[in-house]
Amino acid sequence: MKRVLLINTNTCRIPYPVAPLGLCLLASALREDFEVRVHDGAFDSGAGLAEAVQGFRPDVVGLTIRNVDDLIARGGTFFLDQVRDEFVRPLRALTSVPLVLGGSAFSLFPAHLMDDYGADWGVVAEGEHAFRDLLLALRDGRDPGDLPGVVSRRDGRIVVNPPRCLPGPLVTPRAEVDLHIDFTPYRRLGSYPVQARRGCSHGCIYCTYPNVEGRVYRLREASDIAGEIAEAAARLPGATFEFVDSTFNEPPGHAEAICDAIVAAAPGVRLRTMGVNPGGVTADLLGRMKAAGFAQIDCTPDSASPRMIRSLGKNFTPDGLLRAARVIRTEAMPTVWFFLFGGPGEDESTIAESLDFIDREISPDDLVLMGVGLRIYPATPLHRIALREGLVGPDDDLVTPTFYVQPPLGYDGVMRLLVQAAATRPNCLPPGENTPDPDMLRQAVEMRARDGLAEPMFRTLLRLRRAWPRFAGATPAPK
Ligand code: B12
Known part of the structure; x- marks a missing residue:
C-alpha cells in the first residue's frame, strides 16, 4: 500500500474560494512514507474524479470535508448532501479502496458523516500525525482502531477516539x-x-x-x-x-x-x-x-x-x-x-x-x-x-x-x-x-483600475454604495 489520493470536496465560493490548506499540509506530511496526490474538486464538482482515480490508482483515498453549511440562519446552504452526491457516491462507484474522512466539518459531526458517507475510517481534529499513523497501521496490517483521533467502526458502532493534542510549539511541514x-x-x-x-x-x-x-x-x-x-x-x-x-x-x-x-x-x-x-x-x-x-x-x-x-x-x-x-x-x-x-x-x-x-x-x-x-x-x-x-x-x-x-x-x-x-x-x-x-463589483474593479486605487476593495465598494439613491437622505454617522 503506497499511493494515497487526497480529495478536496469544498465547492463553496462564499466569500471567495479557499485553498485546501489542511489537505496540502497532510500531503506534505505524508510524502516521506507514501506517494501522494491531491485532487482539487473545488471547481469541477467531482467531474474530474474518474480521471484522478483511474490515472493514479490509489490504495487509500482521503476526503476533506470543510463546511457543513454557510452559517446563514434563513435560506442558507447545506453542503453535506452535495458532497455525498457529487464526491462520495461517484468515488465509491470508481474504487473500493479504504475511504478516510477528515476536515473541520467531519471533526464536528464524525459519527453522522461516517454513517451517511459509508466511510471506512476517519480522523478528528488535526491530521498530520493521526492520519500518518492510521495509514502506517493499514500498510503494516495493524488495527488502527486504538490510535488517538481515529474514528472507526466496531461491532456496528462508530467509535471516536479523543485526539491527542501535542504539547509545545506547533511544528508543521511547509504546506506548499x-x-x-x-x-x-x-x-x-x-x-x-x-x-x-x-x-x-x-x-x-x-x-x-x-x-x-x-x-x-x-x-x-x-x-x-x-x-x-x-x-x-x-x-x-x-x-x-x-x-x-x-x-x-x-x-x-x-x-x-x-x-x-x-x-x-x-x-x-x-x-x-x-x-x-x-x-x-x-x-x-x-x-x-x-x-x-x-x-x-x-x-x-x-x-x-x-x-x-x-x-x-x-x-x-x-x-x-x-x-x-x-x-x-x-x-x-x-x-x-x-x-x-x-x-x-x-x-x-x-x-x-x-x-x-x-x-x-x-x-x-x-x-x-x-x-x-x-x-x-x-x-x-x-x-x-x-x-x-x-x-x-x-x-x-x-x-x-x-x-x-x-x-x-x-x-x-x-x-x-x-x-x-x-x-x-x-x-x-x-x-x-x-x-x-456583481454589477457593483464590476464597477468597483473598473473604478480601481481607472483611478489607480490601492485601498482595500471593501472601501471602493463602500464609496459606490454611499452613492446609491437609497442613501441620498441618510444622515452621515458622526465622525
Ligand atoms: C480561516 C477560516 C476561514 C477563512 C478562510 C481563509 C482562507 N484563505 O483559507 C474565511 C474567513 C474566508 C472563512 C470562510 C468561511 N468559513 Co471558515 N473557518 C476558518 C477557520 C478559522 C480555520 C480554517 C483553516 O484553514 N484551518 C487550518 C487548517 C490547517 O486546518 P483544517 O482545514 O481543519 O485541516 C486539518 C484537519 O481538519 C485535518 N484534515 C483536514 N482534511 C483532512 C482530510 C483527511 C482525510 C484527514 C484524515 C484529516 C484532514 O488535518 C488538517 C491538518 O491538521 C475554521 C475554524 C477552525 N478553527 O478550524 C473556520 C470554519 C472552517 N469555517 C466555517 C465556515 C462555515 C465558513 C463559511 C461558510 C462562512 C461564510 N458564510 O462565509 C466560509 C466558507 C469559505 C469557503 N469558500 O469554503 C466553519 C465550518 C463548519 C460549518 N459550520 O460549516 C468553521 C469550522 C468555523 C465554525 N463556524 O465552526 N473561513
Whole structure:
C-alpha cells in the first residue's frame, strides 16, 4: 500500500474560494512514507474524479470535508448532501479502496458523516500525525482502531477516539499549496493561506474552535512562518497571504514577532487576516502589522453591549473594546467589523448599544457586517443553554443547521431592527447583503483600475454604495 489520493470536496465560493490548506499540509506530511496526490474538486464538482482515480490508482483515498453549511440562519446552504452526491457516491462507484474522512466539518459531526458517507475510517481534529499513523497501521496490517483521533467502526458502532493534542510549539511541514494543486483560481479570487498557531483558550459560548484545535495555544516559530511566506512569494509574486488563525493577535507577542520576521524575510508582501481580537489591539501591533504588509484587518467583537459581551463569553471588556476601536481609528487601519446579534440576553436595548457604538467609534469608511442567529454546535455552552431553554432536544443531531435567536425578538424581530439600522448606515450590511452584487463589483474593479486605487476593495465598494439613491437622505454617522 503506497499511493494515497487526497480529495478536496469544498465547492463553496462564499466569500471567495479557499485553498485546501489542511489537505496540502497532510500531503506534505505524508510524502516521506507514501506517494501522494491531491485532487482539487473545488471547481469541477467531482467531474474530474474518474480521471484522478483511474490515472493514479490509489490504495487509500482521503476526503476533506470543510463546511457543513454557510452559517446563514434563513435560506442558507447545506453542503453535506452535495458532497455525498457529487464526491462520495461517484468515488465509491470508481474504487473500493479504504475511504478516510477528515476536515473541520467531519471533526464536528464524525459519527453522522461516517454513517451517511459509508466511510471506512476517519480522523478528528488535526491530521498530520493521526492520519500518518492510521495509514502506517493499514500498510503494516495493524488495527488502527486504538490510535488517538481515529474514528472507526466496531461491532456496528462508530467509535471516536479523543485526539491527542501535542504539547509545545506547533511544528508543521511547509504546506506548499501551489505545488500540490493548481493555485491559479485561488490566486485570482482569493489568497494563499498560512497558519501561525493552533488552539484557542477563549470561551465564546457558541464557538467550536477549541473543540477542533484544542484549548492550549501552540505557536509556530515566527521565522518559520516568515520563511514560508518568503518562499511562496518568490513562486507567486503579487499574491496575497492570509492568516487563517482564529485569533491572530493571541497570545500577546506572537503576532508582533511574526510581523517583524516578515519585514526581515519577505518585505513588500501583501497580507490579510481574519480574527483580530479586540482584547489585544495596540498601536504598536497595528504599526508592526502595517509595516509587514497588512492593508486591512477583520475585527470580531460580536457585540458592543456590556451585557452581551459577558453573555457571549467574550474575553475582552467593554473598555477594552473601546480602546481597540480608538486605536484602529487613530492608526487608520482599514477594518471589517463583525457583529452577531440574537445571542442569549439580546433585546432591543442591547442591539441599540451596539449600534450606538458603531455610530460613535467605527469609521464610516469601515465596513460592518451584521449577522443574526448563532449556529448551535454540540458540546458548546450555547448547546447547553439551548437544551435548558428547550430550543433543541437531546436527540437533535444539530447537523441540520440550527440557530439560537433570543426570544421574544426572535429572528424576525432582530432582522427588522438590523434592516432598519442598515437603511441609514451605508457602511452596515445586514444579513443577506454581505456579498456585493456583481454589477457593483464590476464597477468597483473598473473604478480601481481607472483611478489607480490601492485601498482595500471593501472601501471602493463602500464609496459606490454611499452613492446609491437609497442613501441620498441618510444622515452621515458622526465622525
Ligand atoms: C480561516 C477560516 C476561514 C477563512 C478562510 C481563509 C482562507 N484563505 O483559507 C474565511 C474567513 C474566508 C472563512 C470562510 C468561511 N468559513 Co471558515 N473557518 C476558518 C477557520 C478559522 C480555520 C480554517 C483553516 O484553514 N484551518 C487550518 C487548517 C490547517 O486546518 P483544517 O482545514 O481543519 O485541516 C486539518 C484537519 O481538519 C485535518 N484534515 C483536514 N482534511 C483532512 C482530510 C483527511 C482525510 C484527514 C484524515 C484529516 C484532514 O488535518 C488538517 C491538518 O491538521 C475554521 C475554524 C477552525 N478553527 O478550524 C473556520 C470554519 C472552517 N469555517 C466555517 C465556515 C462555515 C465558513 C463559511 C461558510 C462562512 C461564510 N458564510 O462565509 C466560509 C466558507 C469559505 C469557503 N469558500 O469554503 C466553519 C465550518 C463548519 C460549518 N459550520 O460549516 C468553521 C469550522 C468555523 C465554525 N463556524 O465552526 N473561513
